[in-house]
Amino acid sequence: MKESQHNTTDFGYKTVDREAKASMVADVFHSVAAKYDIMNDLMSFGIHRLWKRQAIACAGVRKGHRVLDLAGGTGDLTAKFSQLVGDTGQVILGDINDSMLKVGRDKLRDLGLVSNIEYVQMNAEALPFPDNSVDVITIAFGLRNVTDKDAALRSMYRILKPGGRLLVLEFSKTDNEALSKLYDFYSFNILPNMGKLVANDSESYRYLAESIRMHPDQETLKGMMENAGFEQTTYQNMTGGIVALHRGFKY
Template sequence: MKESQQNTTDFGYKTVAREEKASMVADVFHSVAAKYDIMNDLMSFGIHRLWKRQAIACSGVRKGHTVLDLAGGTGDLTAKFSQLVGDTGRVILGDINDSMLKVGRDKLRDLGLVSNIEYVQMNAEALPFPDNSIDVITIAFGLRNVTDKDAALRSMYRILKPGGRLLILEFSKTDSEALSKIYDFYSFNLLPTMGKLVANDSESYRYLAESIRMHPDQETLKGMMETAGFEQTSYQNMTGGIVALHRGFKY
């Protein structure tokens, strides 16, 4: 029984073999990459931009920093970080999915942001960087898709410079019962329909809603960060806890 638990993981509400999750998540994002930005705006009524702004305000990114925007997708955070780090810094947009990276690269090039951005396809569980080499790591709406979250957090801790910080922006659990009911109705009824109409793909958006429910809550994630070695960990809830921003430091 124990062995079977170790060999399987969640994929939304389904249980799948661990080695299958990455490719199944990849399929979801290959499918939604082209319409990713427009769907983000539609699904969150544009509020995702405010969540990301808050993450940038808490990131402490300054001129000359090296920033890793993990699971950076279509590069919303990278675009801002690229300006904040200036010519002497660099931003690495990392994603496991090449479709998302391509969409991100095209978008950032169209914005004229080219000089200090690198695009690297990578797995968050085994980050291809030397120890103590990154100032700030952000992972926005990406951690819940990672198969082994503990390994990913350990890997992030390893590559952070002493004094560096990790920011995790992710869907979480809301305290309000009324909000929770509205949110559930919206996620399981309206969201897949919107996905069907705009991106012609209701299954991917059903996975999105399910994966959010399977993701660890605020306190659990904070504990996981501490187990990985992070110090001064804290989180702030946004929009009633629908989204939480976790922050941890390496000393």
């Protein structure tokens, strides 16, 4: 079922007007921005750092590259890419949410990373860059929040240079029944309470848990990337399939 054929879409388990979803997602991330990093560590027991490290290792980023860290939020991937591309390269930290961008900019400046990073507020469905202008795109834990994922993937394909690659790091589906039950209990019972205690916001974290369940599974996302034009599309499951890293190339 293609999202673009309908006037409604999912917002977690709710069905909402397509035009309203972006602002509803924005409200979630305005709410959680200040506590985003500490909640990531608490929610994943720090494992998110290993997932991101694997994405960085598979990105093939080199000196002189122009990299888009899309939905880059507080800049975990941007920080490493900034070091990898060097003075002759550029990293664009792009996010639809200005609160997240501000947190990311402050964090990266505190790390002394300023010379080769640009901050741009943008919508993944209509990326504000010329065709064939970016070497590598990463989107980590952001695609599931995009209203029209097919449009976003086509937009990413358009701006990649021939030979460029896209990496999508996202929560996915585990086929381990015991792990799935444990994960569901954690997501819908413990996670919202943790959000209430730490970020004073249980509803945003309930949405995040629901949005994970509504995201396409590994094979479906692989097919969506291929429909957008990507070739040699593969994925790697991590932590039993709770997270998957998809990779595709433009030729």
